[in-house]
Amino acid sequence: MSNSVGAVIVAAGRGTRMGTAESKQYLRLADKPIIVHTLEVFQRHPLITEIVLVTGAEDVERCREWVHTYGMDKVKAIIPGGSERQYSVHLGLRELDTEWVMVHDGVRPFVAAGEIDACYTKAKETGASVLAVPVKDTIKQVDKDGMVVSTPDRRSLWAIQTPQTFRLSDLLAAYEAAERDGYLGTDDSSLAERSGIPVAVVEGSYRNIKITTPEDLEFAEFTQAQQRRG
Numbered sequence: 001m002s003n004s005v006g007a008v009i010v011a012a013g014r015g016t017r018m019g020t021a022e023s024k025q026y027l028r029l030a031d032k033p034i035i036v037h038t039l040e041v042f043q044r045h046p047l048i049t050e051i052v053l054v055t056g057a058e059d060v061e062r063c064r065e066w067v068h069t070y071g072m073d074k075v076k077a078i079i080p081g082g083s084e085r086q087y088s089v090h091l092g093l094r095e096l097d098t099e100w101v102m103v104h105d106g107v108r109p110f111v112a113a114g115e116i117d118a119c120y121t122k123a124k125e126t127g128a129s130v131l132a133v134p135v136k137d138t139i140k141q142v143d144k145d146g147m148v149v150s151t152p153d154r155r156s157l158w159a160i161q162t163p164q165t166f167r168l169s170d171l172l173a174a175y176e177a178a179e180r181d182g183y184l185g186t187d188d189s190s191l192a193e194r195s196g197i198p199v200a201v202v203e204g205s206y207r208n209i210k211i212t213t214p215e216d217l218e219f220a221e222f223t224q225a226q227q228r229r230g
Contacts (some may be wrong), residue, residue, distance in 0.1 A: 004099050005120060005212050006050045006168065007042045011035050011106025012081025025106045026059070027217065030224050034211055036066050037109035037224075043072045045116050048102075050074055054081040054092040055106075086191070090175045093168065098205075100124075101171060103188045105224035109131035109212040110223055111204075116134055116163060118202045123165035128197050130165075130189045131204040132158040158201055164188045170197050 011025040025035040035053075042048045050071070055063050057080035067075045077095045081088030089103055100123065104111065115131055122129035135157040141149045164187065166174075171188065175194040179186060185191045189199045211220050 004049045005047045005102060006052065006087055006096040006098035006100070007048050007102045007104060007163070008096065009035075009039060009042065009051060009053045009054060009104050010081070010085060010088050010092065011038075011055045011063075013085065014089040014170075019092075025055075025086075026062075027211075029109065029217070029220055030228075032070075034109055034220075035063070035106045036070055038104070038106050038111075039067070039072055039075065039082050040070065041109065041111055041116075042102075042104070043074050047075060047111055047116060047120055049098060050076045050096060052076060052092040052095040053078045053087045053099070056080065059169065084184060086175070086178070089188060090179070093172050093175060094149070096168055098168055100165060101168045102165045103171075104163040105210055108162055108208055109211070109220070110207050110209065111161075112208070113162065113209050115202070115204050115208065119163055119165045122200050122202045126198050126200040128158045128164070128166045128170070128189065128199040129202050130187075130199055131161040131163060131208065133161065133204055133206055133208075135159055160187060161204050161210070166192060166197070170195070 026033045042051050051074045053063055053075055060078050060080055063078050069230055079091055082091060119131055135154055138154055139152055139157055143149050158203045174191040177195055178183055178191045192199055207223055211217055
């Protein structure tokens with residue numbers, strides 16, 4: 001249990017931006033579904049001792065078959081998610097028996113092993129960590145009428161990715177507090193921040209994309225081809 005690290009992989013969303021009948025996490029990238037590529041990153045990583053996959057109720061069976069086919073023996077549970085990502089993560093957390101947890105999007109198959117290491121190291125130092133990249137573009141805050149209100153200093157802005165890493169007991173307490181208060185956050189770290197848990201940023205890579213649109217899938221195919229060429 002001590003220093004053990006579990007992963008909750010969230011793949012319960014249906015997503016409409018891809019414009020396909022199939023959910024984005026089950027579209028094929030090269031020879032395998034995107035979700036399998038993502039799971040394999042955590043299956044291979046020596047830090048990770050157990051994995052919980054949270055998916056749609058109608059997808060549990062095929063995910064179970066893939067886990068068996070690809071020999072992913074760290075996957076201890078495949079469970080149906082809730083109506084919101086937050087509820088899905090909470091269900092996944094309850095299945096783990098580790099000291100630490102990494103929560104990761106099922107459609108981010110390009111997270112690097114070194115980034116997982118860095119997130120864990122930083123979380124042990126500070127209490128929690130999130131993978132992120134500096135924002136490249138100038139960001140404008142805009143009101144409901146489409147008028148610019150302010151221009152935040154870009155140097156202080158980071159685009160948040162996953163994994164997000166926490167002590168499991170801390171994150172469970174943050175989720176339970178949010179549920180009691182009827183609070184719906186935008187990501188796991190927003191719930192941790194609300195509970196007073198300090199969260200540090202770990203600089204990641206712009207390659208660690210979340211595949212949500214056809215353009216993302218094209219970039220993913222290009223990235224996958226590059227990786228295969230070594």
